[in-house]
Amino acid sequence: MRAHLAPGQGLVSLTKGIESSSLKTMSEIMEEVFATSPRCPIGVLSGPSFSREVAEQHPTALVLASRELAFFRRIQHKISSLTLRIYTSSDVIGVELAGALKNVIAIASGISDALSFGDNTRAALITRGMAEITRLGMACGAHKETFLGLAGIGDLFLTCTGKLSRNRYVGYELGSGRPLPEILSGLKMVAEGISTTLSARRMARRKRVEMPISEQVYQVLYKNKSPRQALNDLMSRKLRDEF
Amino acid sequence: MRAHLAPGQGLVSLTKGIESSSLKTMSEIMEEVFATSPRCPIGVLSGPSFSREVAEQHPTALVLASRELAFFRRIQHKISSLTLRIYTSSDVIGVELAGALKNVIAIASGISDALSFGDNTRAALITRGMAEITRLGMACGAHKETFLGLAGIGDLFLTCTGKLSRNRYVGYELGSGRPLPEILSGLKMVAEGISTTLSARRMARRKRVEMPISEQVYQVLYKNKSPRQALNDLMSRKLRDEF
Numbered sequence: 001m002r003a004h005l006a007p008g009q010g011l012v013s014l015t016k017g018i019e020s021s022s023l024k025t026m027s028e029i030m031e032e033v034f035a036t037s038p039r040c041p042i043g044v045l046s047g048p049s050f051s052r053e054v055a056e057q058h059p060t061a062l063v064l065a066s067r068e069l070a071f072f073r074r075i076q077h078k079i080s081s082l083t084l085r086i087y088t089s090s091d092v093i094g095v096e097l098a099g100a101l102k103n104v105i106a107i108a109s110g111i112s113d114a115l116s117f118g119d120n121t122r123a124a125l126i127t128r129g130m131a132e133i134t135r136l137g138m139a140c141g142a143h144k145e146t147f148l149g150l151a152g153i154g155d156l157f158l159t160c161t162g163k164l165s166r167n168r169y170v171g172y173e174l175g176s177g178r179p180l181p182e183i184l185s186g187l188k189m190v191a192e193g194i195s196t197t198l199s200a201r202r203m204a205r206r207k208r209v210e211m212p213i214s215e216q217v218y219q220v221l222y223k224n225k226s227p228r229q230a231l232n233d234l235m236s237r238k239l240r241d242e243f
Numbered sequence: 244m245r246a247h248l249a250p251g252q253g254l255v256s257l258t259k260g261i262e263s264s265s266l267k268t269m270s271e272i273m274e275e276v277f278a279t280s281p282r283c284p285i286g287v288l289s290g291p292s293f294s295r296e297v298a299e300q301h302p303t304a305l306v307l308a309s310r311e312l313a314f315f316r317r318i319q320h321k322i323s324s325l326t327l328r329i330y331t332s333s334d335v336i337g338v339e340l341a342g343a344l345k346n347v348i349a350i351a352s353g354i355s356d357a358l359s360f361g362d363n364t365r366a367a368l369i370t371r372g373m374a375e376i377t378r379l380g381m382a383c384g385a386h387k388e389t390f391l392g393l394a395g396i397g398d399l400f401l402t403c404t405g406k407l408s409r410n411r412y413v414g415y416e417l418g419s420g421r422p423l424p425e426i427l428s429g430l431k432m433v434a435e436g437i438s439t440t441l442s443a444r445r446m447a448r449r450k451r452v453e454m455p456i457s458e459q460v461y462q463v464l465y466k467n468k469s470p471r472q473a474l475n476d477l478m479s480r481k482l483r484d485e486f
Contacts, residue, residue, distance in 0.1 A: 048366030058360050059478050061367035063485050082478050085367070087485035117301050119405045123291030124304035124328070127397035134391060144387060145486045148377060153396050154370035161404050162362045235302050235325050242306050242330035243388040 010041035010071055012064070016099035017192050018199035023206075025096040041068035043075070044092055046099040047150035048158035057083040063150040064088050065095040087150065094142030098152040101136065103167040103193030104200055104214050105129030106159040110171020111220065111227045121231075125213060126160055131243070132211040136200065139207040167193035174220055175227045197221055212237060253284035253314055255307070259342035260435050261442035266449075268339040284311035286318070287335055289342040290393035291401035300326040306393045307331050308338040330393065337385030341395040344379065346410040346436030347443055347457050348372030349402040353414020354463065354470045364474075368456060369403055374486070375454040379443065382450035410436035417463055418470045440464055455480060 011034060013026040022029075027042050034040045047062035054060050064086050066072040076086045089095060108125050134147040146152055159165045170191045173183045184194075201218050204211045216234055219225035254277060256269040265272075270285050277283045290305035297303050307329050309315040319329045332338060351368050377390040389395055402408045413434045416426045427437075444461050447454045459477055462468035 048370070049363050050361070053361045053363045056361070058364050059367065059474060060363040061371065076482055080482055082475065085478055085482070087483065089485045118293070118296045118299070119401050120292050120296045120303040121301050123397045123401040124302065124393065126400055127291070127391075127393050127395075128304065130391055130396060131388075134388075143486075144391070145374075145377075148370075148373055148387070148391055148396075149485050150367065150370050153373060153391075154366045157369055157400065157403075158362050158366040160400075231302060232325065235328055239319055239323055239328070240330065242332045242392050243386075 007038070010043060010068070010075070012043045012045050012075075013096075014045055016046065016096070016103065018097070018100050018196055018203070020195050020199045020202070023199055023203055025093065025100070027092055027096060041066060041071040043068070043072045044095050044099075046095050046155065048154040050158070050162060054084065059083050059085070061085045061087065061150055061154070063095055065090065065092045065151075067092060089146065089149070091143045091146045093140055094137055094146030095151040097137045097140060097142055098133065098147050098149075099155060100192065100196050101133035101200055101214075102129075102152065102156040102159060103191070104197050104217050105133065105156060106165055106167035107171035107174070107191075107193045107197070107217050107221070108213050109160040110165075110168035110173075111175035111217075112171075112231070113168075114172045114175025115227060115231065117231070122160070126156060129213045130156065132209070132213055133200075136204055136207060136209045136211060139209050140203070166191040170194060171217075180221060194221060250281070253286060253311070253318070255286045255288050255318075256339075257288055259289065259339070259346065261340070261343050261439055261446070263438050263442045263445070266442055266446055268336065268343070270335055270339060284309060284314040286311070286315045287338050287342075289338050289398065291397040293401070293405060297327065302326050302328070304328045304330065304393055304397070306338055308333065308335045308394075310335060332389065332392070334386045334389045336383055337380055337389030338394040340380045340383060340385055341376065341390050341392075342398060343435065343439050344376035344443055344457075345372075345395065345399040345402060346434070347440050347460050348376065348399060349408055349410035350414035350417070350434075350436045350440070350460050350464070351456050352403040353408075353411035353416075354418035354460075355414075355474070356411075357415045357418025358470060358474065360474070365403065369399060372456045373399065375452070375456055376443075379447055379450060379452045379454060382452050383446070409434040413437060414460075423464060437464060 015026040030042050043066035045064050049060050080086045112121050197218050200214045216230035258269040286309035288307050292303050323329045355364050440461050443457045459473035463473050
């Protein structure tokens with residue numbers, strides 16, 4: 001497929017996923033599809049943002065990443081306001097991977113909540129989850145600080161605490177013992193973390209990055225592993241340095 | 244003051260603060276007080292842990308930092324269990340600063356909640372707050388990844404979402420319009436973030452690190468600035484790159 005764009009126009013991706021067959025991110029697919037000449041500026045917008053709250057003008061901060069920063073700095077100034085603050089970044093792959101992979105951790109966080117494990121456990125899962133998705137991101141060329149940023153901890157924080165997250169909901173229902181097909185049949189929208197778990201596992205193997213939490217989420221999602229056993233297996237791993 | 248310790252014993256600090264006069268951390272003060280010969284192994288234990296949940300054996304992960312890692316790796320193996328997982332780290336100053344400075348961000352998070360700003364705003368404050376305390380930590384010799392770890396985002400996550408945090412409570416009451424002396428008179432325990440805000444401001448000036456959120460928390464705590472005005476001032480700063 002090829003598509004065309006007028007000169008002076010650009011494209012912004014809002015989608016957070018990794019195609020599980022090709023392991024490509026949305027901006028990589030867009031670059032293929034919109035192979036204009038001269039090259040069309042492509043950006044990625046991400047960060048902690050329930051759209052309803054943006055519409056209600058609650059102060060929101062987002063990151064806009066692109067390799068064409070000159071073009072997108074103009075967009076940054078055009079769309080920023082007293083309630084919408086846009087930061088720019090050149091780390092496109094980091095912003096995309098952080099946004100996609102954090103959904104796997106959100107599923108883990110939902111599972112933990114369903115098992116009534118409390119705040120300590122959830123915070124530990126989120127933190128160690130960030131450590132492993134950062135490792136994978138860096139193996140793919142992303143910058144570490146992007147995972148400390150709005151597309152990383154910012155969005156994960158929102159996903160794991162807000163009531164509206166579909167990925168956390170899927171984890172919660174899994175942790176409550178419902179089978180995945182039954183959960184999916186009741187969902188009106190896609191929970192991206194389910195397919196991203198597959199992509200993450202394939203990428204981790206390809207890059208030889210250890211991702212113990214994502215691996216357990218995979219086992220629970222796709223291999224009917226008991227959530228409680230998955231958590232036990234995480235806690236009984238060999239003790240090590242934090243980083 | 245000098246104190247003595249038997250050979251083979253070590254000390255672990257659980258306190259998260261920065262002395263506002265000397266700007267020393269607890270382990271630095273302990274090193275002065277316990278100036279034994281040979282030097283006494285000093286460690287710092289931190290991470291997301293409400294003690295009640297540890298007692299109830301909810302899975303908990305902590306980081307134990309020391310310059311004497313050989314000594315503390317033995318402790319790591321002795322106290323770890325299926326419900327308590329200890330990671331080791333050599334970044335003592337990072338673990339201490341992350342644990343102390345995150346309390347300033349917790350106050351900001353409480354203020355935002357009181358102003359009914361919603362999840363987007365809180366996530367933005369927490370993320371940009373982490374960015375600035377990481378900058379200050381690195382200027383003091385800490386490692387960036389420690390702020391991505393259990394003593395950093397892990398503990399901040401717990402503090403900003405758990406019901407039990409005193410620092411978030413102080414922010415919430417400030418945001419609701421109560422004067423600080425009145426809030427303090429009702430507190431049974433110290434909210435460390437109040438004095439840490441002063442220490443952070445002094446350290447930031449000394450190291451020439453920009454800390455816009457901590458500065459606004461300082462203005463609200465100590466200069467009677469209106470919380471809403473403080474947030475407006477944050478949102479109207481010059482637009483920039485994320486890192």
